[in-house]
Amino acid sequence: MSVKTLVLAGFGINCEQETKVAFERAGAEATCVHLTDLTENPEAIHAYDILAIPGGFSYGDDVASGKIFANRLRHKVGDALLKFVQDGKLAIGICNGFQVMVKMGILPLFENEFTQEVTLTHNDSDRFENRWVHLKKDADSPCVWLKDVDLIESPIRHGEGNFIPRDDATLKKLQDSGCVALRYANADGSSAGGEFPANPNGSVDDIAGICDPSGRIFGLMPHPEAFIEATNHPSWTRNGALAGEGQGLQLFRNAVEFVKAQ
């Protein structure tokens, strides 16, 4: 059976092509759909197994990153989207897509309604930065996207990736329910301890990505779709082991395999 992925596009989203390629390489059928096509016909989402909100600069990050896109999605596609996730479908938000997800409240989705519990805001450096980071999976996370992943690398490319939960209780709830799926780490997998550049933006608890308690909805600031080929890695010319595919592909393959196994 073919696994169908809807890759959202439009209004400043700009990673839809490579996100589509990543899903295709992982064995899915992927289609880029402009947001105006989805808002015109929200129910069309149910023909898909996976929703991807790619990276980009929706609305130029004006007001706050992801905010205007999130509002539009919630106002115009909200009901269909809630049904989509209640149906056990999968969703991923990468970078700007992650910002959209937390601001519309589809993550962490503690209850079955969209509420903003956490935010992603300006990096401590107040700078947009493009650099590669090491990412460590939380061993207790149910995140289906991170199956068999322990430590991986990917680039970050953002100015607003600083993860802040509503309060300590929210953080604890995230931690206890395995929602903290991915953390910035040192090269050896040890904790980044909030230190730049291993933690590139000042995120609380080094959080790079979170999932919902079911593990099916996942958002992260780094770009796994930008590490599909080994040659994407900054030091592939130094390391013979870096041949063939990139480490980021595993995430997309996990999702496709999960849907197939259903």
Place this chain on the structure above:
Amino acid sequence: MPQLTNETEIPTFRIEVGMQPQFRDPAGQDVRHQLAEDLGVQVDDVKVINVYTVHARVTAEQMEHVRTELFTDPIIQHSAVDGAVASDYNYLIEVGFLPGVTDNVGKSSAEGIVDVLNRPFADDEAVYSSTQYAVKGPVNKEACEAFTRNLLANQLIQGWVIHSAEEIESSGSAMVRALPIVTDQSDTEVHEIDLEIGDDALMQLSSENTWALELDEMKAIQSYYRDADTKAKRAALGLPENATDIEVEILAQTWSEHCKHKIFAANVEYTDENGQVHHIDGLFKNYVKATTDEVSKKVDWLVSVFHDNAGIVKFDENYNFALKAETHNSPSALDPYGGSMTGIVGVNRDIMGAGMGCKCIFNTDVFCVASPYYEGEIPSRLLHPKRVLRGVHAGVRDGGNESGIPNVNGAIVFHDRFLGKPLVFCGTGGLIPTKVNGEPSEEKKANAGDYIVMSGGRIGKDGIHGATFSSEELHEGSPATAVQIGDPITQKKMTDFIMEARDLGLFTCITDNGAGGLSSSIGEMCRDSNGCEVHLDKCPLKYPGLAPWEIFVSEAQERMTMAVGPENLEALLALAAKREVEASEIGTFTDSGNLECFYKGERICSLSMDFLHDGVPTMELKAQLTPAEITSESIPTDVDYAEELRQVMASLNVCSKESFVRMYDHEVQAQSVLKQFQGVEADGPGDASVIRPVHGSKKGVAVACGITPKYSDLDAYWMMAAAIDETVRNLVCVGAKMGTMAGLDNFCWPDPVESAKTPDGQHKLAQLVRCCEALKEVCVAYDIPLISGKDSMKNDYKIGDTKISIPPTVLFTASSVMEDATKSISMDAKSAGDHVYVLGKTYDEMGGSEYLDLKDQLGANVPKVDVVEARSRYEALHEAMMDGLVASCHDCSDGGLGAALAETAGAGRLGMDLDITGVEQDNPLVALFSESQSRFVVTVSPEHAAAFESKMNPTHCVKLGTVTESPQMVIAHNGSELMNTSIEALNDAWKSTLNW
């Protein structure tokens, strides 16, 4: 600029949003840091508050809803409608845009409100964004005024108010800045221009209107209107005998140096250094085009050169590749941020307007500025180089990042004379399927009967006279309206729409609106059909009150013009509406032989196509070289070599630019193979970048540049040769093959036309001739066709008695299509034990070197290029690379062999143990810092050393030593040790100068 006003009928609400006090305010921290760093102003704290002034028919209740739903992040922010958020400060400063200036945040906010309230905005409703800075610390109002002017705001585009805490408390009100609504209406009547006046009056007319037309051009226009045929034709069309304002404006735009390249087309009488006189009927024809004609006999991959918005070459069976670079110098001098942003998004549109519309796949950028640590006087109207550099960098950063186009290559070049005019080069590469809807994608044509459709942004007064303004020196009267701010998101939406429309076959021809606006885009496209009819009242405006001529020549950004067949018009406009992209039918292409404009049904312009495009008189220019006064250098002998190397590494032109590059998205589109920074810690300076633009294919594109204005004062010929050779070396370093390189020449020159204000024009033109000679000779020898290029010929500053002319500069950019990008070579030393070689002979060529610059000397011996010898080296090295013999390869350029060795070792966090006696220079400083061309530092593993050496010409392949585990740079010469210094110290010196 238009005037501020207070609008009363429509309610106005202010929403202020700040960080809750328990959270860090990174934007405020950054301002505090920059105040200290750039201006030496110490304050205790700065908080940044975003202000949205909503001017719309909404209720207080609705505003409250919008405040929480849209403007406030519930986790970290607090906010108020019509209330103050700032607390605990001494001064409150609010900066907002002047009327008519592009306000991207305001525009997006309005779209956000439309979604939240589910109601559209009327034309007279808007959101205006502004920024409040709550400053705490020991400063007074004067100091606030000064740093606002010098750091927070640009008075050409922004206004501000400053109040002390006491003032706000006593007045009981918050900040009051009038709404920046445009109320200043132009006279929209069409006026006649009487050209039956004397020569002086003609020139006065040209200058007063920023037409930048010369006397013989004004007279050519005068005689066009005197012509009996013209008179008869005009009478028949109901047009006055006199020219109309819009007609002269169109001629001025079309004939501007910026658009017509008159100097490159001029007849030049050139007296060479031997006194021999040469008559050159066009530098472009005889050097630029001739180069491509010559090389095209040897390469088979040229698809479209010179006539389109960008050059197009073959990539593979399914795709073609396009490349273009532009400059945006004059606007960047006045507003660095807006100028460079419009530069980058503007060159993106060149690629989008090449062929049937290419997808942008990478950007490049090169900035030429004076030292950011300049301490002298800043001449009137100029900005401090540090502010210029920060601004142009931020503009390219935001423009590129928000457009989703990776920035893959660039440079920052420092020279004192760029104080007078900074140079901002922006380049873009593109990809297009070889066929679109079954037809060759490089071919396009506007047919008579096709509709003219303008898409993207609306038209305002921004950017009026950009083309003519940049065809003059920067002077006291340079118009502020020439300044524009880019709107990358409007452009991104349009880009997505155009790619979709292209694949649906909805247009037959496309071009961008750049310099000269519609006048230029339609004027060019209608050459296909031989005429057009434009209805200017159909053009969507940002605000009312533009004169018809203003509508036609405005350079308002983010617009493309398309030719659309009648059968497709409805579908195209419907698609645009659905994607929320502005698109308007504004006229038709005709075969009347005339460019005609109408306003409210009345004909206001009819210009013969022949006169418009071919009527400009050819300039007759003289060129004669004044030999440079050259003083031989004095090179010390007994120095601390390690310290000299550290100083060279720390010099502005050599030092790391990583902090600038990190802020560019250089990996979006996920094609990256070799990035700008390479090595163990990804901080070694790469020579060229490599991408794989088609997912799943190993085929790559390498792109690199070369720019060496430091040699111009010695000899512009060798400046050009060095720039090309540097570009080629950079490409060869990563594995590109000779015969696959396509070049772009971007000339930036000081005015080379002799006149009262340019008495040395003949010399500057002779430099240009020399430069063109080198361009042809070197490109032909290296088989590099020039596929596109541009020139900017008036890079001077003149106000009062101060005149600053830039050093003659050419940016050479080249790309190479690589068969297998997975064989790319990076520049970092890989393993201890590897052999270290220098390829190419080092001559005593210290002239213009970074080393002598540190000693405040120019020197005498300019580096030269032996193209035959260099080419054979490049070919041999390429073969060695493809045989897998090379571990790393790095170009020797700024800072010479010394810098190349230190960078190679530093990037690998490894040491080197070397003896440079084999370089054959008695003075070790010459061996280390001479900038002889065509050289590389290569490391090779011991197992491949013999094979490598036998590939290379033994006389120019010198083994210097080995890579060592111990991270020390140890260099000996003639039996004595010159230095033994830590790699870390060299890296630190290299990285600290511009670590902003």
